[in-house]
Amino acid sequence: xxxxxxxxxxxxxxxxxxxxxxxxxxxxxxxxxxxxxxxxxxxxxxxxxxxxxxxxxxxxxxxxxxxxxxxxxxxxxxxxxxxxxxxxxxxxxxxxxxxxxxxxxxxxxxxxxxxxxxxxxxxxxxxxxxxxxxxxxxxxxxxxxxxxxxxxxxxxxxxxxxxxxxxxxxxxxxxxxxxxxxxxxxxxxxxxxxxxxxxxxxxxxxxxxxxxxxxxxxxxxxxxxxxxxxxxxxxxxxxxxxxxxxxxxxxxxxxxxxxxxxxxxxxxxxxxxxxxxxxxxxxxxxxxxxxxxxxxxxxxxxxxxxxxxxxxxxxxxxxxxxxxxxxxxxxxxxxxxxxxxxxxxxxxxxxxxxxxxxxxxxxxxxxxxxxxxxxxxxxxxxxxxxxxxxxxxxxxxxxxxxxxxxxxxxxxxxxxxxxxxxxxxxxxxxxxxxxxxxxxxxxxxxxxxxxxxxxxxx
Amino acid sequence: xxxxxxxxxxxxxxxxxxxxxxxxxxxxxxxxxxxxxxxxxxxxxxxxxxxxxxxxxxxxxxxxxxxxxxxxxxxxxxxxxxxxxxxxxxxxxxxxxxxxxxxxxxxxxxxxxxxxxxxxxxxxxxxxxxxxxxxxxxxxxxxxxxxxxxxxxxxxxxxxxxxxxxxxxxxxxxxxxxxxxxxxxxxxxxxxxxxxxxxxxxxxxxxxxxxxxxxxxxxxxxxxxxxxxxxxxxxxxxxxxxxxxxxxxxxxxxxxxxxxxxxxxxxxxxxxxxxxxxxxxxxxxxxxxxxxxxxxxxxxxxxxxxxxxxxxxxxxxxxxxxxxxxxxxxxxxxxxxxxxxxxxxxxxxxxxxxxxxxxxxxxxxxxxxxxxxxxxxxxxxxxxxxxxxxxxxxxxxxxxxxxxxxxxxxxxxxxxxxxxxxxxxxxxxxxxxxxxxxxxxxxxxxxxxxxxxxxxxx
Numbered sequence: 001x002x003x004x005x006x007x008x009x010x011x012x013x014x015x016x017x018x019x020x021x022x023x024x025x026x027x028x029x030x031x032x033x034x035x036x037x038x039x040x041x042x043x044x045x046x047x048x049x050x051x052x053x054x055x056x057x058x059x060x061x062x063x064x065x066x067x068x069x070x071x072x073x074x075x076x077x078x079x080x081x082x083x084x085x086x087x088x089x090x091x092x093x094x095x096x097x098x099x100x101x102x103x104x105x106x107x108x109x110x111x112x113x114x115x116x117x118x119x120x121x122x123x124x125x126x127x128x129x130x131x132x133x134x135x136x137x138x139x140x141x142x143x144x145x146x147x148x149x150x151x152x153x154x155x156x157x158x159x160x161x162x163x164x165x166x167x168x169x170x171x172x173x174x175x176x177x178x179x180x181x182x183x184x185x186x187x188x189x190x191x192x193x194x195x196x197x198x199x200x201x202x203x204x205x206x207x208x209x210x211x212x213x214x215x216x217x218x219x220x221x222x223x224x225x226x227x228x229x230x231x232x233x234x235x236x237x238x239x240x241x242x243x244x245x246x247x248x249x250x251x252x253x254x255x256x257x258x259x260x261x262x263x264x265x266x267x268x269x270x271x272x273x274x275x276x277x278x279x280x281x282x283x284x285x286x287x288x289x290x291x292x293x294x295x296x297x298x299x300x301x302x303x304x305x306x307x308x309x310x311x312x313x314x315x316x317x318x319x320x321x322x323x324x325x326x327x328x329x330x331x332x333x334x335x336x337x338x339x340x341x342x343x344x345x346x347x348x349x350x351x352x353x354x355x356x357x358x359x360x361x362x363x364x365x366x367x368x369x370x371x372x373x374x375x376x377x378x379x380x381x382x383x384x385x386x387x388x389x390x391x392x393x394x395x396x397x398x399x400x401x402x403x404x405x406x407x408x409x410x411x412x413x414x415x416x417x418x419x420x421x422x423x424x425x426x427x428x429x430x431x432x433x434x435x436x437x438x439x440x441x442x443x444x445x446x447x448x449x450x451x452x453x454x455x456x457x458x
Numbered sequence: 459x460x461x462x463x464x465x466x467x468x469x470x471x472x473x474x475x476x477x478x479x480x481x482x483x484x485x486x487x488x489x490x491x492x493x494x495x496x497x498x499x500x501x502x503x504x505x506x507x508x509x510x511x512x513x514x515x516x517x518x519x520x521x522x523x524x525x526x527x528x529x530x531x532x533x534x535x536x537x538x539x540x541x542x543x544x545x546x547x548x549x550x551x552x553x554x555x556x557x558x559x560x561x562x563x564x565x566x567x568x569x570x571x572x573x574x575x576x577x578x579x580x581x582x583x584x585x586x587x588x589x590x591x592x593x594x595x596x597x598x599x600x601x602x603x604x605x606x607x608x609x610x611x612x613x614x615x616x617x618x619x620x621x622x623x624x625x626x627x628x629x630x631x632x633x634x635x636x637x638x639x640x641x642x643x644x645x646x647x648x649x650x651x652x653x654x655x656x657x658x659x660x661x662x663x664x665x666x667x668x669x670x671x672x673x674x675x676x677x678x679x680x681x682x683x684x685x686x687x688x689x690x691x692x693x694x695x696x697x698x699x700x701x702x703x704x705x706x707x708x709x710x711x712x713x714x715x716x717x718x719x720x721x722x723x724x725x726x727x728x729x730x731x732x733x734x735x736x737x738x739x740x741x742x743x744x745x746x747x748x749x750x751x752x753x754x755x756x757x758x759x760x761x762x763x764x765x766x767x768x769x770x771x772x773x774x775x776x777x778x779x780x781x782x783x784x785x786x787x788x789x790x791x792x793x794x795x796x797x798x799x800x801x802x803x804x805x806x807x808x809x810x811x812x813x814x815x816x817x818x819x820x821x822x823x824x825x826x827x828x829x830x831x832x833x834x835x836x837x838x839x840x841x842x843x844x845x846x847x848x849x850x851x852x853x854x855x856x857x858x859x860x861x862x863x864x865x866x867x868x869x870x871x872x873x874x875x876x877x878x879x880x881x882x883x884x885x886x887x888x889x890x891x892x893x894x895x896x897x898x899x900x901x902x903x904x905x906x907x908x909x910x911x912x913x914x915x916x
C-alpha cells in the first residue's frame with residue numbers, strides 16, 4: 001500500500017539498517033572514555049561526522065549531531081542570536097518556515113527580542129529583495145528554508161545568502177526537506193537538517209555552524225558535540241544517518257528526475273480529474289517529490305481518511321486536521337485555498353503504477369467527501385445576499401457561499417458571516433478561483449464573527 | 459575481554475536489540491499523523507510509555523521520553539524551577555549530583571537564581587537533616603540522585619522525600635544509575651533516567667513529572683511529548699528502551715545479589731593485594747555493581763591505560779583523566795583521595811573468573827604505574843621540612859611528600875608547595891590514610907600556589 005507522506009518521515013533506508021546493525025555492536029560505549037570500547041565508539045562518531053560533513057559541504061569540525069532537526073533549529077537560532085546579541089536582537093524569518101523555527105522565533109519574542117516575518121508570493125517563494133530590505137536596524141539572524149515542507153517550493157537561497165553576506169548578517173538555512181537531494185547553495189552561515197527525512201533513523205539532526213560565525217549555545221551545556229548538543233551521543237543512529245545520507249545522494253539525481261516527472265503528472269492531472277481543485281506551490285522552483293493541492297467544498301480531514309481507506313497515506317494543511325483549528329501557516333502566508341488540502345510527497349522508488357492508482361482513487365475519495373458534506377441550505381440562504389455560516393466549520397462557509405451566489409443578481413454584493421478561522425483564507429481564494437470579486441472583511445456589526453463581502457461578477 | 463565500565467554505558471540488551479529490529483519496521487512514521495503508518499507508530503509509542511511507566515512506578519501520562527538522561531535532567535530542573543518561580547528561586551542540590559544537574563544549577567545561577575549545595579559524608583551520603591535544614595527561604599526544588607554514578611553510594615531518598623513533602627518543596631530524583639535495579643522509593647515529584655545505562659539504546663531518557671507538580675517547560679516547545687521534549691520521537695529506540703527496562707528488571711534481584719557479592723570481594727581484596735589503597739563509597743548503602751578505590755602514588759590516567767592493556771575497561775575520577783585537570787567533584791565532596799582513582803562497574807552477567815582475573819591484574823598494573831612515577835628527589839627535598847612541588851601534577855606532590863616525610867623529625871611540620879588542584883584533596887587524604895596530622899592550607903607567601911602544612915606524627 002503506497003505511502004505518500006515522505007516529507008513527514010521515511011522508513012529506514014536499507015543502508016541505514018545495515019549501518020545501524022553494525023554500529024550497535026561497536027558504537028554503544030561512551031566516546032569520551034579512553035578505553036578500547038570508548039575509542040571504537042569515538043572512531044565511528046568521527047567517521048560519521050566526516051561523511052555527513054562531506055554531504056553538507058562543510059568541515060567536520062563545523063558539524064554537530066543533534067537529537068532531531070527541531071533541536072538543530074532551536075539550538076541554531078538561539079545560539080546564533082546569543083552570539084550576535086551585541087549586533088542586535090532582531091530575527092528575520094520567512095513566513096513559511098517550519099514550525100520549529102517559528103517556535104524559536106516566538107521564544108525569542110517572549111524573551112524581549114524582535115521578529116520580522118518576510119512574506120511569500122502565491123507560490124510560496126521569498127523575494128531576495130524583501131530579505132535585503134529587512135537587514136538593517138539590528139538584524140541579528142536570517143532564517144530561510146531551502147525548500148518548503150508543505151508545498152515543495154524551493155527558496156532562492158543563493159541570492160538571499162548574497163544579500164545577507166553584503167549586510168554582514170548570518171543566514172541559517174533549514175535544509176530538512178532538500179538535503180537528501182543535494183547540498184544547499186553556498187553562502188549559508190548555519191544549516192540544519194533531520195535524518196529521518198532521508199531514510200536515516202529518528203533521533204538524529206545536523207547543525208552546521210561555519211567557522212567564524214558567532215555562536216553562544218544556550219545553557220546548560222556539557223562537553224559533548226562541541227558544547228552544542230548536550231547528552232550522550234547516539235552513535236549507532238548517527239552512523240546510520242550519515243551512511244544513508246551518502247547512499248541517497250548517490251541515487252539523488254536519477255531519482256529526482258524520475259519523481260519530478262511523476263509530480264508533474266500529478267500537478268497536471270489532478271485539476272483534470274477533480275473539479276474545483278487548485279494545485280499550490282511554485283511550479284518551477286520545486287522539490288522533485290512534493291505536490292500539494294486543495295479541493296473546494298471538501299473537508300481535509302475527511303479526505304485524508306478517505307484516501308487512507310483507499311490505501312494512500314498523505315498529509316494535509318487544512319484547518320480541520322490541526323488541533324488548533326487554524327489552517328497551515330504556509331498556505332495562509334501564500335494566500336491560497338486551504339480547504340480540502342492534500343500534500344502528496346513521494347518516497348524514493350515510488351512506482352509509476354502507484355501514482356496512476358492514486359490519480360484513479362482521488363476523484364472517488366473527493367466525491368465521497370463532497371457528497372457527505374452536501375449540507376442542506378442554511379437558514380441564511382433564504383436571502384440570496386446573506387450567508388449566515390456562524391458556528392460552522394471549514395469547508396461549510398465556502399460551500400454555502402457557492403450555493404447562494406448563483407441566486408444573487410450579477411453585480412450585487414453578498415455578505416458571508418463566519419467565525420471559522422479558515423474562512424479568512426478560503427473565501428478570498430474561492431473568489432480568485434471562481435472569478436468573483438472579493439471586497440474584504442470586517443467585524444460582523446450585528447454579532448460575533450466576521451463579515452466577508454463578495455461581489456458576483458458572473 | 460571484560461568491560462567493567464557499566465556505569466558509563468552498556469551494550470544493547472538482547473531484548474532491546476530484538477525490540478529495536480521489530481520497531482524499525484513499524485515505528486518510523488510520525489505518530490501525530492492520522493494515516494495507517496502514523497497510527498502504528500503511535501500504538502508502539504503508547505505501549506512503550508505504559509511499559510516504562512510501570513517500571514518507574516508512575517502513570518503513563520506522567521512520563522515523557524526525552525533524547526537523553528542529560529536532557530531529562532536539564533528539562534526537569536528548568537521546568538520545575540520555572541513552574542515554582544513564584545514560590546522561590548532557590549535550587550537545592552547535593553554536591554555529588556551528576557554533572558548534568560550541576561550544569562543545570564549553574565545555568566540557574568547565571569540566570570539570577572540561587573543554588574544551595576548539600577554536602578555529603580566521607581561515604582558520599584547525604585544526611586536527610588541537611589536537606590530539611592535547607593528547605594526554608596524560597597527553596598523551589600531539591601535534586602538528589604538515587605545512587606551515585608562514581609562511587610555507587612545510595613541516597614536516603616525516602617527520608618529526603620518525606621522532608622521535602624513536609625516543606626512543600628518538590629524533589630527531583632536522578633535515577634540514572636539505580637532504575638535498572640528497581641523503582642525509586644516513593645515520594646519523589648520528578649524522576650529522570652537514561653536508557654543506555656540499563657542496556658537500552660542511546661538517545662532515550664525518561665522524565666516523569668507527577669500530576670500536580672507545577673511544571674513550565676523552557677521555550678521553544680512543540681506539540682510532542684506533552685510539550686516537554688520537542689522534536690520527532692525516536693520510536694524504535696523508545697520501544698527498545700522500554701522493553702529492555704522490563705527485561706533487566708526481571709533479572710534484577712538475582713543479578714544484584716550475585717554482583718553485590720563480587721563487588722564485596724573487590725572491596726575486601728583490593729586493599730590486600732595493592733598496598734596504599736583506599737576503597738571509597740558507602741560500604742552498606744551501595745549499588746550492587748559499582749566499586750571505586752584510589753591508589754596512592756599512582757596517576758589515574760596511566761592506571762586506566764595499564765588496565766586497558768591488561769584487557770579491562772574501567773573509569774577514573776582522578777584529575778589527570780579530566781580535561782579540566784580537576785579531580786571528580788564527587789571525590790572532592792567526599793573528601794577522599796582522588797589520585798590513582800579507579801571505578802569498576804560490573805555489567806550484568808559478569809563472570810566470577812573475570813573478577814578474579816582483574817584482582818590478579820590490578821597489582822601488576824598499579825606497580826607498573828608506580829614504578830614509572832618513581833621520580834628523582836626534587837630540589838626541595840634537600841630540606842626535609844619543605845617540599846617544593848610547584849609545577850608538578852598529581853600524584854607527584856603526594857609522592858614527594860611521602861618521600862620527604864620520613865626524613866623529618868617526628869613532631870615537626872613539613873610544608874608542601876603545590877599549584878595542582880588535586881593536592882587540596884589528596885594531601886589531607888594522604889594524611890588520614892598514613893596517620894599524619896594535616897594542619898591546613900594557605901596561599902604560598904613566597905610565590906604562586908598553595909602551602910600545605912603537615913605534622914609528622916609517626
